[in-house]
Amino acid sequence: MTNTLFLLAPLGSASALFFAWFFYRQMKKESEGTEHMARIASYVRKGAMAYLKQQYKVVSMIFVALVILLAFMAFVLKVQNPWVPIAFLTGGFFSGLSGFFGMKTATYASARTANAAKKSLNAGLRIAFRSGAVMGLVVVGLALLDISVWFIILRHFYPLTDGGHNLIIITTTMITFGMGASTQALFARVGGGIYTKAADVGADLVGKVEANIPEDDPRNPATIADNVGDNVGDVAGMGADLYESYAGSILATAALGASAFLGVVDHQGRSLQLNAVIAPMVIAAIGTLLSIFGIFLVRTKEGASQKQLLSALGRGVNASSVLIVLLSYGVIRLLGLHTGIWVALVFGLASGLVIGKATEYFTSASYRPTMRIAENAKTGPATVIIAGLGTGMMSTAIPVLSVVVGTIFAYLFAAKFDMANVSQGLYGIGIAAVGMLSTLGITLATDAYGPIADNAGGNAQMTGQDEEVRRRTDALDSLGNTTAATGKGFAIGSAALTALALLASYVEEIKVGLIRIGHATIQFADGTILETAKAGFTDFMRFYNVNLMNPLVLVGAFLGAMMAFAFSGLAMTAVSKAAGRMVDEVRRQFREIAGIMEGKVEPDYARCVEISTRGAQRAMVLPSLLAIAAPVVTGILLGIPGVMGLLIGGTSTGFVLAVFMANAGGAWDNAKKYIEEGNFGGKGSPAHHAAIIGDTVGDPFKDTAGPSLNILIKLMSMVAIVMAGLTVAFSIFK
Amino acid sequence: MTNTLFLLAPLGSASALFFAWFFYRQMKKESEGTEHMARIASYVRKGAMAYLKQQYKVVSMIFVALVILLAFMAFVLKVQNPWVPIAFLTGGFFSGLSGFFGMKTATYASARTANAAKKSLNAGLRIAFRSGAVMGLVVVGLALLDISVWFIILRHFYPLTDGGHNLIIITTTMITFGMGASTQALFARVGGGIYTKAADVGADLVGKVEANIPEDDPRNPATIADNVGDNVGDVAGMGADLYESYAGSILATAALGASAFLGVVDHQGRSLQLNAVIAPMVIAAIGTLLSIFGIFLVRTKEGASQKQLLSALGRGVNASSVLIVLLSYGVIRLLGLHTGIWVALVFGLASGLVIGKATEYFTSASYRPTMRIAENAKTGPATVIIAGLGTGMMSTAIPVLSVVVGTIFAYLFAAKFDMANVSQGLYGIGIAAVGMLSTLGITLATDAYGPIADNAGGNAQMTGQDEEVRRRTDALDSLGNTTAATGKGFAIGSAALTALALLASYVEEIKVGLIRIGHATIQFADGTILETAKAGFTDFMRFYNVNLMNPLVLVGAFLGAMMAFAFSGLAMTAVSKAAGRMVDEVRRQFREIAGIMEGKVEPDYARCVEISTRGAQRAMVLPSLLAIAAPVVTGILLGIPGVMGLLIGGTSTGFVLAVFMANAGGAWDNAKKYIEEGNFGGKGSPAHHAAIIGDTVGDPFKDTAGPSLNILIKLMSMVAIVMAGLTVAFSIFK
Helix, strand or coil: CHHHHHCHHHHHHHHHHHHHHHHHHHHHHCCCCCHHHHHHHHHHHHHHHHHHHHHHHHHHHHHHHHHHHHHHHHHHCCCCCCCHHHHHHHHHHHHHHHHHHHHHHHHHHHHHHHHHHHHCHHHHHHHHHHHHHHHHHHHHHHHHHHHHHHHHHHHHHCCCCCCCHHHHHHHHHHCCHHHHHHHHHHHHHHHHHHHHHHHHHHHHHHHHHHCCCCCCCCCCCCHHHHHHHHHHHHHHHHHHHHHHHHHHHHHHHHHHHHHHCCCCECCCCCECHHHHHHHHHHHHHHHHHHHHHHHHHCCCCCCCCHHHHHHHHHHHHHHHHHHHHHHHHHHHHHCCCCHHHHHHHHHHHHHHHHHHHHHHHHHCCCCHHHHHHHHHHHHCHHHHHHHHHHHHHHCCHHHHHHHHHHHHHHHHHHCCCCCCCHHHHHHHHHHHHHHHHCCHHHHHHHHHHHHHHHHHHHHHHHCCCCHHHHHHHHHHHHHHHHHHHHHHHHHHHHHHHHHHHHHHHHHHHHHHHHHHCCCCEEECCCCCEEEHHHCCHHHHHHHCCCECCCHHHHHHHHHHHHHHHHHHHHHHHHHHHHHHHHHHHHHHHHHHCCCCCCCCCCCCHHHHHHHHHHHHHHHHHHHHHHHHHHHHHHHHHHHHHHHHHHHHHHHHHHHHHHHHHHHHHHHHHHHHHHHHCCHHHCCCCHHHHHHHHHHHHHHHHHHHHHHHHHHHHHHHHHHHHHCHHHHHHHCCCC | CHHHHHCHHHHHHHHHHHHHHHHHHHHHHCCCCCHHHHHHHHHHHHHHHHHHHHHHHHHHHHHHHHHHHHHHHHHHCCCCCCCHHHHHHHHHHHHHHHHHHHHHHHHHHHHHHHHHHHHCHHHHHHHHHHHHHHHHHHHHHHHHHHHHHHHHHHHHHCCCCCCCHHHHHHHHHHHCHHHHHHHHHHHHHHHHHHHHHHHHHHHHHHHHHHCCCCCCCCCCCCHHHHHHHHHHHHHHHHHHHHHHHHHHHHHHHHHHHHHHCCCCECCCCCECHHHHHHHHHHHHHHHHHHHHHHHHHCCCCCCCCHHHHHHHHHHHHHHHHHHHHHHHHHHHHHCCCCHHHHHHHHHHHHHHHHHHHHHHHHHCCCCHHHHHHHHHHHHCHHHHHHHHHHHHHHCCHHHHHHHHHHHHHHHHHHCCCCCCCHHHHHHHHHHHHHHHHCCHHHHHHHHHHHHHHHHHHHHHHHCCCCHHHHHHHHHHHHHHHHHHHHHHHHHHHHHHHHHHHHHHHHHHHHHHHHHHCCCCEEECCCCCEEEHHHCCHHHHHHHCCCECCCHHHHHHHHHHHHHHHHHHHHHHHHHHHHHHHHHHHHHHHHHHCCCCCCCCCCCCHHHHHHHHHHHHHHHHHHHHHHHHHHHHHHHHHHHHHHHHHHHHHHHHHHHHHHHHHHHHHHHHHHHHHHHHCCHHHCCCCHHHHHHHHHHHHHHHHHHHHHHHHHHHHHHHHHHHHHCHHHHHHHCCCC
16 A cells, blocks of 8 residues: 555656646747747847856856765765765756756747737736646656655665664655755755846846836847846746755655654554655645646636636636645545644645735735835835835744744644654654645746746737737736745745754754764763664754753854845845946946937847856855855854754744745835836836835845745755764764 | 952942933033024923933833733732832833933033034043943943842842852842843833934935935924934933843843852852852943043044044043953952853953954945945945845844854853853853943943934034034044944844843743742653752753754744844834824925025924824834733743743844844945045935935834844843743643
8 A cells, every 4th residue: 555655656756747748848839929029039048048057067066076075975984875975966956957947948938928918818828827837847746756766766775674764764865865956956046046136126227217118128238138037037946946845845754754653553553654754755746646637727718807817826726725635634544644644734735825825915015015115105215115124024923923833733733732742743844844835836837937927028028019918918927926926935934844844854864873973872961871773852952952051052043043144145245246237237238339229229138148147157156155064064163053053043034034035025016016007106206216116125135035045944954964974973062 | 258349339330320420510511502502402302301201101101010910920820029020110210210311411412512512622522422421321330239239138138048049039030120121121222213213214305315405404394303313212222222231141140150150169168159149240340440440531632533533432442341351350260260251251342342343344434345335326226225235134244153152162161161061151151241241331431422422413503503513523423323333233242142141041030930839849751850949951951842853942933033023124114104204294394384495484393303202102012012922922822942942033033133234224324424425426416315215224224123123132031031930830831
């Protein structure tokens, strides 16, 4: 039964990849429209591919260096599992591949969406959404593929013979491929985020504010770079990010399952350990199949209103969510796990939905907060910005409370309300994260759809399509903004839960690391001796003094909080520097190239693409290396208590800071749109100018620093996990 | 010997209060100048006093409610020490009194400083600085008074008979008066901060940006409110804040000393416990005497440059700092404590100095970061703001690293490099905080001097003094900005260290609380039983499972991080709302009252004062009550692990967030001044307009939300401490 259910994982993977290919082929068959449309699309595609090539070149060099380091640790220092260097590589490779496929699809889809929108709104929605679905399905498909293949291989090398300890080795080894995925994702998010916002800010400041030409106007030299940016940041970056969240949550939960159910048997005396390990994989596989089903439900009738469009997407997502709740109950019961595990999963899903709703409330112009920010535009840019910062800060309350409630109840139900049943409780937190991400196939589709619609709008604008076509692409784009905000909420919430699960996995890795360097027993301060293999989470906390009276834990938390801010600061500064260069270049072209403003001469798009590329490549390395170095250096200097303090400080501050930045940015964006709809003076009014400044400040918040923080908190945990052996062996404070 | 040394505390208090009175008398003897100058000063004084009266009325009502609650807990529920309600009241009373005296002096000093500046720069500096010294000395004098009196009274009621346990009761009781001081300080900071920035933002946006009239122009209706705001926010608010930091660090350290040195004897067999308790008091008393000495060193020659002015102030501060390092060594040796304790003190002082220097680097226009922000003004307000946010975030690194290094080494040296010597190590962290604040008498004088110089400049501007006089008051004002930034760094750094010491005191209170409700022993999960009175910090961590695998600790940290953001968001939003009303009112007066702009008719200053007052009063209650409620509600719902998670999450995030906001605000302010000096287009250029917007956004950052966070983190700890008995008795999770 268990092995049969496990087969759902490769099956889910194959189905996802098949339908991704199917939707891709379908999309490619459509026409790109006029030669002009195809040409603009090819500029964007070439720019995006050139960037990605450059990006992967830099990342490859860093990967080579890290693999050598990991191999040295594994084969020379012997503080590392020998599988780790290869696992690290596959994680990075698949994460990059997700971004690549997603972006390739997106850049082919934009002109086709614009062209289809000439026919009807529904035709445009279908192409854009199904192209977004390619990305969603590639991400879950590749993640399940990587997980299934590794699990099969490692089970071959570590057969289940010694009462379950091998399963701990297998799962803790597998989790290290998460570090590869995280590392690649961080570069993708930071690099892509800097790229896209340097271009966007530069294009807006000179184009919209100074030259008073509309968004995506072909006379703006930065407009191609701006559209390339949507693809490399919002598509490729997000794909890599969520690949990593998705895989990370499944792997961390599997590892927790291996230790929580070691030696636990059902009423017939059969071991439940393997069942607990594969449960997250099976749930993810079923969620994938349901996502495919949900994708087919998304369609709308012609002339649909914004609300009907939203409900068309909602239908697909809701159907998948309801069905996963029902089916996962069956899976968990079939696997012999208790109902509390299922309740934990439901709490995870519910807490994701609450975050989504709260995000909508704080960032949509249909509600008070964003309206009030827009109203503040009447008194100028300073008050818009103060109001947006204030609202963004307050908006952190509901998402945090929702994750707190979800975490506590997931723990309690999974632990059968016994606080001392730590390992099963922590497993419940992992299952909650898996629950939140179970329908990622379709939620990511609604998210990736956004930049495709955005680019379709850009293409329509640049090629001078009819008013009606642009109205349709605008409707699709606007819908994308709402789904993107919700998607960001999910990404952040799941990152927080995954980070908690990874924190627990870290302790598991410490155990494995201790055994590897020959510490078969641990001895407490009072002289009690315990067999390392049998020690539980609380025992390790006691052994290493990971409590809140240990100054190493306390200063670790300070360092973690600081990391979140310093990292964001580096990303913001990078955007500000690159955007400044972009502004100078756009001003120069307007000044020096005669005929641009009359539309007679095409501006030098390539120069702007180059500025964004170089700005991103140069600036992404330092913050990324900082994130990798922090847990290693902290581990050597402050030991395991310091690392755990770093992780909880980084996770809590990073989580809240990310929500703040995402929501402030989203609210400014929509406050501007609200004014553009004719409120407080409408387009071109002083209030509109003030709101554009707010939106511009929000850009690096919501699209560079904010989403990069999701990865930062997981990457620091992943690095800590992979380097646990090193810390155990070489830390100054033992 | 011990009792003789203790007498230094009342002696220090008396000297401080005497010299405060002396400087106040001296200042009052000076002339206020012309009738016009006296009239403007009286407007400001009356506005400030009216505000303070209103503020104290609201705070009194809240205090009455809290005292009733505390009395109920003490006398009905019996989970509280019966002294607490009175201690709470005296703390609040003295904290309020510090603010009141400081503000009274400041409002009398501004016109006198302006008038003295007619004579010479040195005369102006003397009056402004010695008036600032009144505040510095009142704060330390009253704090030492309160501490000495309580210590004498409680020693009378709890004589030293039972081997030292009474000293634990005495010190843990005394710490609760910190909650009164914190509560009053929070209201003063939040209320004063909202008041001052609503007026400042409103005055700047309409006056400087729209009407193009200079700062402090008498035609601006909000100008009096703006000057009142400097007094109620920067003087009264800061006085209450630092009273609370200063008293809190001494009391927390005394409490840690009582437990760390319980039963510890010197080589002659004499108990060191009392010595460890009075050590922070004696060090503070000596620091006070040295501050008075340092104040007399501050003088400058006529025609001094900015640099010479700065070095005049620096001479006083440096002399006090060097002498305290030397003398405290003697004190600590005389008290029989080991040299490591002294090293801890030096690390605290040094880490304060590093924070001060880092603050200067990141906020002064003499260095790259602020220049770069100013340069970003060339591309408009959006890039100024992005650059300022980015720089502010990055600027958190050095202060945090400095506190981390200071904390670790203070712990290690005080614990004689034995990590397991937790109680003496934590005592060392407390001593480091005391060291950082030991020369508060003079550092606060340089800080309180700022708003006096600022108001003197306002008075000179409004009464149309000669160009030369205004040049002198501008020089004094500009100096004040630098010292204020350094002062804020000290306030934040000391708050972080104090919060760590308070976290340890919280565990002490739990011990006392357990004994009070009759738990003479605690039993661990493995069955071991320990006498509660003899259990150490680590034992309580184990007993309550306050480790990083307990989900209650983890979600507590999330809640703490969220509290810091939500609280700041409320403060920012309050400023944005009140500033909006102020802008409307100023615009209305310009529009409706004929003759204002020609200077023929005096604007309706009182109406603007009222708007600020009401905005502040209305908006300060919610965030303040939230801060008080959070630890209580968390305690009931999530128990002691949840509260400790909340405190470390709130402290780490609040610390970093506060540094970010203070530095970003300071940098924007000075970037604007740098442009005004003629760079990037100078006054009136587009870059200048962009920089004014940056400065305006920074106002609520650096003067409302940022400094309020210092108090938030300490108030949450203080409330947790006072409510520890309640949590122990009634929490859901035991």
